[in-house]
């Protein structure tokens with residue numbers, strides 16, 4: 034399977050984030066993608082290539098052009114306004130209750146993007162967990178090109194599957210919003226491109242630990258993109274306000290959205306049962322391609338997850354998703370336990386190819402549970 038990777042993600046060099054207002058070491062760091070790249074290179078079965086540029090059009094097909102403008106200009110605005118900080122995070126978010134009693138029309142007319150960078154970040158951002166730095170925009174554009182090049186390999190190159198090593202991840206980014214380490218929604222942009230180019234339906238299978246609220250929002254009323262997500266219940270985990278079972282889509286999208294929230298401590302067996310339900314739901318609708326939002330924050334040792342999965346189950350999940358018989362555009366989302374990240378990705382992708390999985394005999398790349406750090 035070909036791997037699409039670009040070093041442009043390195044400019045998004047995040048070192049810290051805020052968690053509930055407290056500065057903590059960042060989880061979504063450049064080392065993540067470098068570890069995955071290194072382990073897949075060591076496998077020998079994953080030839081790597083760089084993405085080609087795809088321009089603005091595929092991005093603005095799913096995102097508000099204002100979000101693109103904000104992300105392109107935010108850091109230079111921070112510098113111009115002399116705001117002394119290592120990364121941009123919002124000052125104030127527009128909580129919906131601020132506008133209670135106002136009509137949607139009035140909100141649309143009267144609530145505007147402010148000029149101060151801290152206000153702009155609140156206008157476009159969901160939360161304080163998506164630190165933005167000088168290289169963020171170039172990295173986010175690179176991740177989109179990685180995703181779209183993986184689409185090219187599958188639609189034009191005849192590949193059964195391709196893996197896009199996207200960083201930053203994307204599935205929390207909505208049409209007009211960034212958040213949760215995500216800036217552009219790589220999977221949604223890929224799915225949109227597939228529907229435009231093939232005229233066929235497409236499915237997104239999201240197996241990141243967190244609900245992909247952005248992907249759900251973008252396709253909420255769409256009848257041509259089925260979104261299926263297995264994730265931690267939002268009663269206890271980010272993104273808190275979406276991700277429940279009764280969110281099923283509206284209008285032409287009614288019945289096209291399936292959320293499978295799981296309890297804390299979910300085991301391999303719990304997870305595989307959810308994967309089977311997800312795959313049945315995808316198989317029930319036509320379509321030749323599935324976009325996989327692939328996260329490994331479901332791993333038992335992940336610092337921000339609370340599931341109990343092991344490396345072996347990723348091989349089995351990859352195998353079961355491939356058994357759908359659809360071509361796969363597999364895009365990296367989260368996963369923050371760095372010692373296991375490369376092997377978990379390698380296990381999943383080998384499963385998807387129908388190849389067996391044996392842990393690499395390399396220090397630091399230990400098998401499930403054996404953290405060689």
Ligand SMILES: [Zn+2]
Nearest residue numbers: 241242243367
């Ligand atoms: Zn996640």
